[in-house]
Amino acid sequence: MNDYILGIIFSIGYISRGRFIFKNKNKYFLEQIQKVCGNNIYKQKDKKNVQYVLSTKYFDIERLKSIGWNNRNSDIRKLPKLNQYDNFLRAYIELHSRFDYSTRYRSKRKKTKYKALRLRIYGNRVLIREINEILSTDANIALKSPQSEKNDKTSYIAYTSINEIKSIFQYIEEKPCFNAFWNEIENKLRIPIIV
Known part of the structure; x- marks a missing residue:
């Protein structure tokens, strides 16, 4: 296995x-x-x-x-003890992430809106904290502040920087993989911003 x-x-x-x-x-x-x-x-x-x-x-x-x-x-789930996490996280992210667009503003006055890509990875607080630390170290991206869902059990970390999103996918990219997930990523990375 x-x-x-x-x-x-x-x-x-x-x-x-x-x-x-x-x-x-x-x-x-x-x-x-x-x-x-x-x-x-x-x-x-x-x-x-x-x-x-x-x-x-x-x-x-x-x-x-x-x-x-x-x-x-x-209620509490942890990552297994592994030497490397790229293959494990590829499966986990394919199953427990959402790749969508979030509304942002071009100026401080919040008059001009646009939509930009966002990656959210879901799990319980402990698991999300561990994933956050691994991605920060191994994919060389900034630590994020986990957010809580309304059910108070599920948390998520959100990535909005295109460079960070690309770094995550470069870190976990390999085979086997769920092709439909990766095809969606490729399509959305071609159009990271919708005006």
Whole structure:
């Protein structure tokens, strides 16, 4: 199991009735897990959404806990103890980030608006603090002030500098990767500002 797959396990895995369960709307992430454990992926539908699900007993839960894993809905989650985080963070950012445009102003008088790219990475406070520190050191970008969501459990760090966003993606860029995510990044980086 490589660090990219470990990033998927930490991002979307949880335990139910002694089995690891993985759910996501993008089948790709479950196919990465399937390469390791071989279990079948099935489709689960509710009134509005389709999710893909994989259930397995393949992974040693105690071993994963020994490197820092805990259920995805836990209040406190930490990063595993790894030598390098680029592959792990590639999976995590593909699953737990949002790449959009935020409204900004050209002058202090706030008369002229424009929209510019923003990258937000989500997680609980502890995990976001750790990601913030790793990206600051390894991707050579400034530390950010984490923001809290209304639910008071989720935090995020936001990057609005195009150079910092590019540095993050250069740091985590490699294979395997979720192509749809990277295609969206390439398209938006071509048009970083909307007037």
